[in-house]
Amino acid sequence: MTYAVIGPGAVGTVIAYEISKVAEVTLFGRQEQQIILSSNTIDHKVNVSSLVLNDQTFDVIFVAVKVTKLAAIISSLKQMCHEETTIILCQNGMGQLDMLTDFNAVQAVVYISGQKTDQHVKHFQDKTLIVPNDETMQRISSELSVTELQLIPSDDFAQKLWFKLLVNLGINTVTSLTKNTVHILELPEMNKFIEQLIQEGIEIARAEGQSFDERTTREIMNIYKTYPKDMGTSMYYDTVAGVPLEYHYIQGELKRLAGLHNIHTPLLDICCILLEGYQYKRE
Numbered sequence: 066m067t068y069a070v071i072g073p074g075a076v077g078t079v080i081a082y083e084i085s086k087v088a089e090v091t092l093f094g095r096q097e098q099q100i101i102l103s104s105n106t107i108d109h110k111v112n113v114s115s116l117v118l119n120d121q122t123f124d125v126i127f128v129a130v131k132v133t134k135l136a137a138i139i140s141s142l143k144q145m146c147h148e149e150t151t152i153i154l155c156q157n158g159m160g161q162l163d164m165l166t167d168f169n170a171v172q173a174v175v176y177i178s179g180q181k182t183d184q185h186v187k188h189f190q191d192k193t194l195i196v197p198n199d200e201t202m203q204r205i206s207s208e209l210s211v212t213e214l215q216l217i218p219s220d221d222f223a224q225k226l227w228f229k230l231l232v233n234l235g236i237n238t239v240t241s242l243t244k245n246t247v248h249i250l251e252l253p254e255m256n257k258f259i260e261q262l263i264q265e266g267i268e269i270a271r272a273e274g275q276s277f278d279e280r281t282t283r284e285i286m287n288i289y290k291t292y293p294k295d296m297g298t299s300m301y302y303d304t305v306a307g308v309p310l311e312y313h314y315i316q317g318e319l320k321r322l323a324g325l326h327n328i329h330t331p332l333l334d335i336c337c338i339l340l341e342g343y344q345y346k347r348e
């Protein structure tokens with residue numbers, strides 16, 4: 066199979082580097098360049114090709130641009146597809162797959178943590194993508210199985226997507242609004258706030274048919290404990306860089322669903338007002 070990855074950032078560079086160990090892969094960005102990927106103190110050089118200059122088609126395309134940039138790559142994406150092309154949308158959030166209804170596309174739940182600064186990507190932890198379970202995903206997963214990138218087909222994909230949304234609701238909200246890294250979890254009040262915020266998210270998820278409970282909150286809080294103190298989140302990196310956030314597809318989507326189900330979410334509402342304020346006139 067021939068592979069392409071669009072978006073030479075924290076997630077896309079890790080994916081392309083791993084695929085390159087077993088297959089032909091092209092990493093596309095806005096221009097030709099070279100990215101230095103640092104993982105476990107080892108540096109790897111990863112070449113990037115210009116997306117707008119591409120004239121090839123591919124069997125599998127991983128899309129790893131921020132959701133705020135998805136509309137801008139759709140015309141390039143169309144030219145990269147043949148009839149059998151599969152697109153794997155590697156993004157946080159929920160609802161954006163609707164932008165790819167003209168394609169044979171699935172979303173992946175992304176557990177790859179990293180930060181891009183200029184031409185440098187620092188990989189913190191995890192190299193896992195969870196995807197819906199079908200024959201195509203099993204074939205790709207099998208081809209990539211000797212790499213460190215785990216592509217995991219899941220029969221319970223909706224639950225996995227919701228779980229990651231709740232993970233992002235807690236840690237992304239507080240790291241972006243405080244502009245501070247995971248070490249803020251040392252503050253007891255911050256932990257309490259995050260737990261209550263996740264609880265509001267769980268109520269929304271339950272109204273949407275998901276069966277989470279207070280054990281889910283504990284599970285998520287335990288995941289946060291595995292994060293290095295200097296790690297941020299994709300939303301934190303965006304606030305530090307002063308660029309638009311993916312908030313409409315994370316906290317904003319949850320607020321929209323809370324409204325649909327008439328669920329009272331005071332903390333989420335305040336966070337959304339503040340995130341909207343950050344976003345105001347930045348788009």
Ligand SMILES: NC(=O)C1=CN([C@@H]2O[C@H](COP(=O)(O)OP(=O)(O)OC[C@H]3O[C@@H](n4cnc5c(N)ncnc54)[C@H](OP(=O)(O)O)[C@@H]3O)[C@@H](O)[C@H]2O)C=CC1
Pocket residue numbers: 071072073074075076077093094095116129130131132134137138155156157175176177178179180181298299311
């Ligand atoms: N970072 C993380 O730890 C995690 C991120 N995610 C999710 O993964 C997705 C990707 O995030 P992340 O890798 O952090 O994002 P980054 O901002 O690090 O990378 C996005 C990349 O997309 C490129 N890009 C933007 N516009 C275009 C375009 N028109 N054509 C080609 N390339 C373009 C950017 O290039 P340029 O720099 O030139 O603008 C950048 O290299 C997001 O949905 C995020 O929420 C999920 C889990 C963890």
Ligand SMILES: O=C(CO)[C@H](O)[C@H](O)COP(=O)(O)O
Pocket residue numbers: 157175176177178179190191232233236237297298299300
């Ligand atoms: O995948 C991750 C850890 O494995 C993420 O980095 C973590 O959940 C933080 O949020 P974001 O997804 O925005 O980076």
